[in-house]
Amino acid sequence: MKPQGFPLLRKLLAESWRSTLGWSFGLLAVMLMYLPLYPSIGGSPQMRDLLAALPQEMIKALNYEQISSGPGYAQATFFGLTGFLLMSIASISWGADAIGGDEEAGLLELTLAHGVTRTQVVLERAAALALRILVLAALVLVVVLVLNAPAQLGIDTANVFAGVLMFALVALLSGTGALVAGALTGRKVFGVATGTAIAVIGYVFNALGNQSQDLQWLHNFSPYYWAYGQAPLLSGVPWAAVAGLGGLSLLFIVTSVVALRQRDVGTS
Numbered sequence: 001m002k003p004q005g006f007p008l009l010r011k012l013l014a015e016s017w018r019s020t021l022g023w024s025f026g027l028l029a030v031m032l033m034y035l036p037l038y039p040s041i042g043g044s045p046q047m048r049d050l051l052a053a054l055p056q057e058m059i060k061a062l063n064y065e066q067i068s069s070g071p072g073y074a075q076a077t078f079f080g081l082t083g084f085l086l087m088s089i090a091s092i093s094w095g096a097d098a099i100g101g102d103e104e105a106g107l108l109e110l111t112l113a114h115g116v117t118r119t120q121v122v123l124e125r126a127a128a129l130a131l132r133i134l135v136l137a138a139l140v141l142v143v144v145l146v147l148n149a150p151a152q153l154g155i156d157t158a159n160v161f162a163g164v165l166m167f168a169l170v171a172l173l174s175g176t177g178a179l180v181a182g183a184l185t186g187r188k189v190f191g192v193a194t195g196t197a198i199a200v201i202g203y204v205f206n207a208l209g210n211q212s213q214d215l216q217w218l219h220n221f222s223p224y225y226w227a228y229g230q231a232p233l234l235s236g237v238p239w240a241a242v243a244g245l246g247g248l249s250l251l252f253i254v255t256s257v258v259a260l261r262q263r264d265v266g267t268s
Contacts, residue, residue: 008116008124013131016094020132023090024139027083031143034077036151038070060210063228070153071163071233074144079167080228083140087167088199091133091175096191098125099260100182108186109265118260122183126253129175137168155233162232169245170227174199176252183256186265198223223248 066072178195
């Protein structure tokens with residue numbers, strides 16, 4: 001790669017700023033919709049009465065056990081639900097487009113004809129995916145820190161960083177899962193399916209594993225649980241989960257490089 005280069009990274013970031021901005025507004029709207037309501041909803045006696053009336057299985061499946069506390073409310077309503085959904089959709093769409101989408105559109109062959117290597121294509125597009133996730137995560141970090149005191153969430157500043165870190169890493173895993181499936185098959189649909197499976201199965205396995213001790217083994221296969229099972233907004237960074245999510249994302253990127261280098265583009 002040329003020292004002055006990163007042409008694919010710069011081009012992709014320049015072309016995708018509108019998309020990144022749109023997802024930023026979506027996340028901002030959700031945070032402004034939910035987080036300021038904590039004093040009147042999450043911490044209210046009515047919410048505690050509602051939780052007492054709900055089946056425990058439903059409460060555990062939705063991760064509502066700590067919703068009456070500020071950190072638990074932020075986790076249940078944003079980080080673990082609406083924000084998780086939006087961030088997953090964004091990262092999966094970006095990851096699926098990076099290789100599989102370009103190949104289906106006939107653009108990948110054109111890119112490779114301009115003197116860039118297949119390794120460079122994967123690495124720069126993976127970097128663009130990570131940077132866009134980082135931008136969204138930075139927005140979330142700033143907004144949660146700003147709303148923390150006015151919304152009476154009571155989250156320690158260090159734990160806000162921890163929660164946002166896990167929020168970004170679990171999204172990155174789905175995005176790189178979509179990336180590797182696109183690199184292996186040359187098809188966007190398989191990228192979307194793989195990234196979605198990582199997010200959905202992780203969420204479902206977490207919900208099922210919360211139901212009983214007999215099902216807790218499912219947590220071992222749930223990236224969602226790796227990220228949130230130790231309640232980072234309450235307990236800080238779960239470093240083992242950071243290593244697991246980061247390491248698996250890196251493995252997906254390396255596999256994408258190997259896959260794209262070993263197959264014929266446009267004929268898979």
